[in-house]
Amino acid sequence: MSAINFTDVVFQAPRRVFSSIWDGLRGAITQTRLMHRVGKLIYRKFTRHTVRIQSHDTQFMRNPPLLDVLARLLFAYQIGSTVKLASIGCSTGAELYSALYVLRRARPDLRFLATGVDISSEVVKAAERGVYCPGQSAAIDGLYLEGRPEVFWEDINALQEVLEVQQGGTLRVRDWLRRDTTWLTADATETGFPDTLGLHNIVFANNVMGPMDDSLAEVCLRNVMNLVEPGGYLVVDDIDLELKTRVLAAADFKPILLSQEDVWMADGSKEGWPWVRWGREPLDLTEPTWELRYSIIFQRTRV
Template structure:
């Protein structure tokens, strides 16, 4: 075996052995301060730059705690005026439809104007059509990997408030949920996006920035912050932790701590840390947790000294998330 093959294969073997060893550790042991520090070191040096590929994976009610909390906050915003919300990297629409369904359940008469935005026109078309097949992804043959199905077969009976079954086995989004949404092809880094859709009460941006290089992800996150109305909410997960802390800690966006633990642990696809890039480390209240392990942030930046949120973000102190 030549040197280049050894350099390529040896890290894979070490990762595989390390991952198997880690899985054998009891969960309480994995959540000790020492093991969290070890896990962060592993993640930073062996995992964070791996598997950086985009996928169209989305799922109805993927994280019920997150969807329910966002919907509750959105209903409060909708009490006095039309609710405006946007899903960035919307894929085939499952997350946005899930939130709208929860809002409609709590506030049937709420006035909603929603936008679903993605780079890939075919998944935007799929979201607009609102037709899904249990056990199959609607994003096949698209720009990025299709990922998992939007509806798992065993979950379909529990989604009848969002989807209604057809004779051919397909599931269609209910008409009263579809009427509120405009689906657009656009880029999260486009500075003209705010002119196109206006500022929003809720901006969903989950699992879209993580695969990007840090520079592009930072530009996108700053741009998304400008979309949020004063008092509105940014919902952000799946972004590189140092970047998240650097931009949000001093931005004037206030972390919403309600249900933080349940939300952090609520998505089964986030298992596998520290060996999987998108995995969540065990929930803890270590220093910085209120930024790093919180998903929902309220825009108070416009209230603090009347300053624009992206200007505050660009002046962030640049603290690092250290083990």
């Protein structure tokens, strides 16, 4: 057995044992304050530095409570205002189209200008086409793993106002959601990235930084923070919580606490904590930094 394989076995063996014990405990036990601390230790010891796999995984209406909160925040905007949105790591566009659907329905009097950005030119092309096949990812030939389908067969009826069925069974984003939308290929970790895009009212940076090394993730986070105009909103998820909390605590951003628990726990794809990197850490109000740690939406304070 090689040294690398031996190290892997030594590292994984206790993780498998502890995972089996954890899974055997009743939910009420794992939700106690003591077990929450144990879970954090497990994450830091056995999970945080496990293999980080980047994918183009995205879905429509992945977190409805989050979009509903953003819609409520938009009621502060005057009639006829222009709202600029950017989706960083947009993948095949499902998240940005979902946001446009909710926000345009909530404020049809506003003009929304949207920009989707991804490092993979092929998924950017797929996002611009806005055509999806149920049960199959549109991220074919992207830089990373395709990930799950944007739409499952059982979701079609619920998404009728977003997607129209075409001949052959494919689904196309409706024209009223596609208008005033631009798609770009760019690397959000590069110097000068914020200058390329300019300031926006709402910036999404979801499910893109988690697989990055900490140093690169911090560069990316700071870049997307610089895209948010004063008074605007940053939406950031699937990033190491210690890193996110440290960077945002020292910046001019404050957490939005509206429906915080609903927003934090809504994404069903983030199960498995503390044994998987993308698992959602349960909200713990005894955590000193809980407001920052367990928030996804942040507002840049006005200067």
